Amino acid sequence: xxxxxxxxxxxxxxQFRRIPTSQVTHTQVDRKGAQxxxxxxxxxxxxxxxxxxxxxxxxxxxxxxxxxAADSLDSEKVRQALVDLKADTFFGMIDYTAKGDPSGxxxxxVNRPMxxxxxxxxxxxxxxxxxxxAKADIEPLKPWNER
Numbered sequence: 001x002x003x004x005x006x007x008x009x010x011x012x013x014x015q016f017r018r019i020p021t022s023q024v025t026h027t028q029v030d031r032k033g034a035q036x037x038x039x040x041x042x043x044x045x046x047x048x049x050x051x052x053x054x055x056x057x058x059x060x061x062x063x064x065x066x067x068x069a070a071d072s073l074d075s076e077k078v079r080q081a082l083v084d085l086k087a088d089t090f091f092g093m094i095d096y097t098a099k100g101d102p103s104g105x106x107x108x109x110v111n112r113p114m115x116x117x118x119x120x121x122x123x124x125x126x127x128x129x130x131x132x133x134a135k136a137d138i139e140p141l142k143p144w145n146e147r
Contacts, residue, residue, distance in 0.1 A: 033090030048125070058091035058109075065094075082107070
């Protein structure tokens with residue numbers, strides 16, 4: 001696939017493999033269900049998921065949990081259940097902001113840290129941030145004048 005081919009091409013170039021990128025779920029992070037999600041995705045699609053599929057899956061899971069909590073399909077009850085939702089998932093903590101949140105955002109999942117990954121010397125993804133989830137240090141790029 002296009003995504004896998006891009007990763008393969010970048011993993012052979014020392015400079016490209018050092019470019020950090022965002023990732024929302026990763027098997028190196030100890031999150032219940034993350035490995036199962038990853039394995040199921042790879043089995044079905046034949047490639048590692050980018051950040052989009054787990055994000056969409058988490059949104060669908062949020063809606064399911066909110067409908068179950070509201071015990072209703074009434075949009076106001078489901079909206080309130082989403083605001084009240086606190087769920088530890090494969091994606092990390094799902095905890096949406098309400099109107100008036102100090103972040104200035106309404107309905108955002110701002111309390112779940114975004115993971116940052118890099119490709120290691122073997123071309124494998126490794127979590128490098130946030131610090132509490134990091135499995136390796138960030139490898140900085142060489143300065144432009146040294147490339």
